[in-house]
Amino acid sequence: MACLPTVPPALALRKWLGLGLFLLLCLSLGYALEKKVVKSKVGEKVGLPCCHEIPSSESLHNYRVYWQKNTTEVVLAYAEGKKISKHERYENRTEMNTTNLTLWISPVEILDNGPYQCVVQHLRFSQNSVVVCDEPVTLFVTADFSKPNITAEVVNTSCESTEMVVKCSSHGGFPKPKISGALNNVSMLWNASWVSESSLSPYNVTGELWLNVTKDISITCTVEYDGFAKSTSLLLKKTNDCVVPTVPPSYNVITASSIIIIIFLLAITLAARYLPRHVCSHCCKPQDSVEEGVKECMKPPVSSKVTSETSSV
Template sequence: MCIQKAELMFSRPILKGFLCFILFVFQSGSSDKVQKVIAKLGDEAKLPCNYRIPPGESITNYNIYWQTPEKPTPLVVNFYVKDEEDDHIDVRYKNRTKINEQNLTLSIFSVKVSDERTYECIIIKDVLVSKSRVDLSVVAHFSKPIINEKPLNACGPVWLTLTCTSDGGYPRPMMLGSINNNTETWHTITTQDNKTGRFQITGNLQHNMTENILVHCSVEYQDLKVSTNFSLSMCPLPPMPPSYGIIIASAVLFIFLLAGVLLRILCYCHTCKYSRSSHPVRSFQLVATAEMTPQQLSNEASRTVS
């Protein structure tokens, strides 16, 4: 097994036995301290080696290896050995990694979900100088959740089906929610894109809407969170029809008013008729005949006037 590991890293026979011994020491003497690094999907990840070449020394005096501690055969991520070619670098990391010649930090470009693992930095100068481990975690931000309701434009009272959806993120998320600050459980379905490794999460929730509601949906992943709120209001109440008591009272009042008006009109008409019958208008006609003397005419006129 040691010889196979040596052949992955070296082509020069003189170093094979030495490397076998060194790898054995590495496997048995690994440090428990692991540094954690988080990188965004598609960005550059920088993994520190926690060792700096002293001033005045050249990197050519060192052998530097970045690999994964997988068994039985580690994956060679990148390495620096004088006069050695990079043929031993795993194809998944070829042309995607670079070692900083000052602090020996490993850069992984265009980070993928498959890059999420533990890495080892091994420094050799005649003997083992340094060994450190780094855990790389990959993260991708989820989109702001979108909440929809069925039936659409509902304003209650009605049973609602609420749906909250978010996608494009990594790692696998968890969905939390509440309605009017009361915790609710979303029934979730999570799917992962086979090519990109990104997740989509959709949650469903049933709720009997009997009042105005404020729906909260949050998606949590790694130590990150994205959330949104959604509100629905009850329909405005229709105007209440007047009660039968009010209708009857209004009708009785109207009848009394109408009766009063009619009675007043009748009284007025009766009063006018009585006044005319109590004071009749006298009519007279002075008729003169040829046989009447002037004295008789004068007397007749006086009687008529009186």
């Protein structure tokens, strides 16, 4: 049986201490990185923390403080307790705390989005300056989007389905959003498009979808941006059940019906015209004169009894 080599206690302790220090360093870096990001909305007041705080035994007169954006644009600068520089875009919107050197911006604009840097120099008696700290902080600005608006346009309809173009739109927000949706709580994708004048301008977003609606369904549109979300739902209704149209009679049917009606009318006309003559003909016979015919017709009938008596006489 082989023996495992033993590790000296001092070496093992040093190893565990090194691992513990490494973990503490990672945690501290993570905490520092978390502190370096500040979030704010358009129109709010936000404070960007500096990497140095002036001790109570000293004052701002012993320091030079530079707040700059993107390392090229000086937002605010102090030297020996006096303001020496201020950017015109931040005029009447910025101020600095003279103790913890926090930069306050109010009201926040979309153009304020980006990295900032606080540079602090300590003035010695020999007038030489020493950089005390120089660390960045990022301001992440958001602007609320409008509530999504859903519209549906019927393109084609039949007894089985209704074809629609559905659009969802929202505007005026920042940063660039995501747009998602659901049909009866089942996820679906929009054909999305975005419009913005620049990378630091409000966004307008529009989603489009073609649907064949065979029954009433609910559609939801959601706009997401920097952890925020706004949603709207709309009930899409299928068109009413189709009504079968009445089929017009064919040409042959119309022709036959017309012929039957014409024959019927001619029969009535002929009957009305010739029927009186036939009725008169069986009671009256034509005579040489009109008067004799009338008298003959007006004679009362002679009974058979009288005729027999006359014959015997």
